[in-house]
Ligand SMILES: Cc1cc2nc3c(=O)[nH]c(=O)nc-3n(C[C@H](O)[C@H](O)[C@H](O)COP(=O)(O)OP(=O)(O)OC[C@H]3O[C@@H](n4cnc5c(N)ncnc54)[C@H](O)[C@@H]3O)c2cc1C
Ligand SMILES: Cc1cc2nc3c(=O)[nH]c(=O)nc-3n(C[C@H](O)[C@H](O)[C@H](O)COP(=O)(O)O)c2cc1C
């Protein structure tokens with residue numbers, strides 16, 4: 129087999145080894161997946177959401193499996209900025225994938241503070257702005273559903289991000305995702321990632337209670353893939369194609385075919401989330417699978433897949 | 439329980455089913471075999487550690503073979519792996535043999551019961567931190583509640599084989615005789631899939647309804663026994679696995695008596711490897727009155743009972 133396909137990509141000015149990322153909240157803070165695969169073949173790595181102060185998150189149960197998917201209501205549990213810098217940055221420095229820190233908060237000032245502090249770290253390539261988490265009472269998804277709010281928070285964080293790439297992560301739980309995407313682009317986003325989880329609920333019929341202690345959670349996994357593909361395609365056609373802003377597509381990816389679907393729909397890169405739990409080496413298998421697909425279909429450069437939908 | 443001193447190698451391995459059968463009601467026992475790197479990884483397993491099984495490829499049994507209350511549940515398309523601890527792990531001819539004792543309770547375990555010898559499943563492990571055996575103790579008390587039996591059984595074997603200076607007394611409890619994952623002899627001792635008697639260990643049985651052994655909670659049975667026990671608290675250690683209420687009451691009793699106690703906790707898990715943060719166990723942080731969440735899969739599942747703030 130000829131090794132002639134170029135699977136490196138340019139993503140918002142970053143040169144990436146491959147178009148495959150691991151998604152926030154599903155791959156730890158740094159090198160946790162290194163037990164299972166060569167994490168240096170990843171294009172990008174996105175940390176668990178980091179907030180200014182440590183957060184315990186929600187009470188348990190905070191995960192539950194549903195048909196072809198799962199709900200989570202972790203509630204942005206994380207070690208907080210200070211411990212992240214002390215313990216995780218040294219590990220991240222050793223990784224060759226582009227490191228994105230997912231930033232979350234309750235107030236715009238908190239996002240700005242976390243971003244400004246981390247913008248000083250050479251190990252970090254960019255930020256993923258989490259304005260779309262469904263599992264916290266304040267902040268989270270509420271920022272993500274109001275176009276004016278999205279534009280403002282993007283503008284403020286963009287200033288704090290200095291020369292780093294700013295990617296804004298969109299919630300699918302809105303009436304028209306293109307309006308929100310437009311607002312993020314107007315606010316200065318260098319890239320968009322979509323989708324975050326869909327707000328959802330599961331009920332234990334015997335106990336007549338919600339399974340999750342938080343009652344609601346975010347649905348992820350194969351169950352959401354067709355909806356995520358549709359939303360990526362919509363934002364690509366209506367917003368990013370003309371502005372040249374790259375999309376990181378995610379939601380329900382389990383293998384290379386799924387990843388390719390996202391790229392054909394308009395994504396420049398893809399991220400693997402829930403499936404890391406099931407097959408912790410899968411992200412790298414997807415890198416190989418995409419290369420193989422390109423070879424088989426006569427693409428010599430992986431970026432040719434982006435938006436190649438007939 | 440202590441963070442691993444030696445970094446053991448975990449991974450995803452193919453395991454072949456050697457045997458799998460239902461032995462009593464909804465209880466089954468399966469033996470799996472791992473070769474090569476898998477055998478190496480599982481060679482050093484300690485009791486209380488676990489593995490995540492991918493059961494998505496196991497086929498569904500026909501509805502007639504499924505208990506009525508599970509017929510809806512099994513139609514669900516499963517996705518995540520499922521955590522199981524081991525009732526024994528041994529090396530034979532360079533291969534690791536893992537015994538799993540399990541109850542058929544839902545979509546994944548129904549499929550698991552249908553696996554046949556020769557079938558292969560993917561096993562992710564070994565995971566978590568098992569029980570730590572302090573060599574200076576003179577008496578080890580093992581408490582198993584319901585499906586908490588497997589790791590306790592594994593521990594019993596390890597103690598019987600390698601710690602001759604430690605006296606071992608085992609207690610097993612369940613709601614009723616039918617909920618006991620062992621066959622029970624006329625003399626109220628466990629036989630069949632539970633090997634406690636084979637290891638030459640004393641075992642006391644308690645059922646809530648008195649259908650076998652002591653009538654009442656296993657922790658109450660243990661409390662009464664403790665009053666007749668001649669060992670010093672300092673020389674004694676308690677290991678338990680079972681429903682959270684049982685762990686909590688064992689922990690309370692041990693704390694009052696000044697006895698060290700290790701509990702194996704259970705949480706809903708999505709990954710088993712510390713990635714998802716789903717399996718939080720609330721733990722105290724000394725005297726500050728504050729608490730933190732530790733991850734059952736990575737920091738546990740075995741914890742020092744004094745750390746845990748039980749969720750009752
Ligand atoms: C570390 C660890 C070790 C385990 N070892 C064993 C073992 O050796 N043998 C064994 O039989 N089982 C063991 N279990 C439990 C086992 O993982 C579950 O029984 C299994 O995942 C059920 O899958 P299912 O799809 O058949 O049932 P599901 O459809 O997932 O659930 C069936 C029922 O059980 C409830 N349930 C499922 N998981 C949990 C949970 N973690 N906590 C509380 N309620 C739950 C559900 O609400 C539902 O009512 C262990 C669990 C953990 C965390
Ligand atoms: C357990 C879990 C935790 C998550 N935590 C975060 C998080 O902290 N921040 C975030 O932006 N997204 C988080 N996500 C969302 C994922 O990054 C991803 O957007 C979503 O799961 C869809 O992709 P998937 O179907 O491949 O999992 C989490 C998802 C899961 C399943």
Ligand code: FES
Nearest residue numbers: 710712714715735
């Ligand atoms: S099960 Fe995912 S962190 Fe424990």
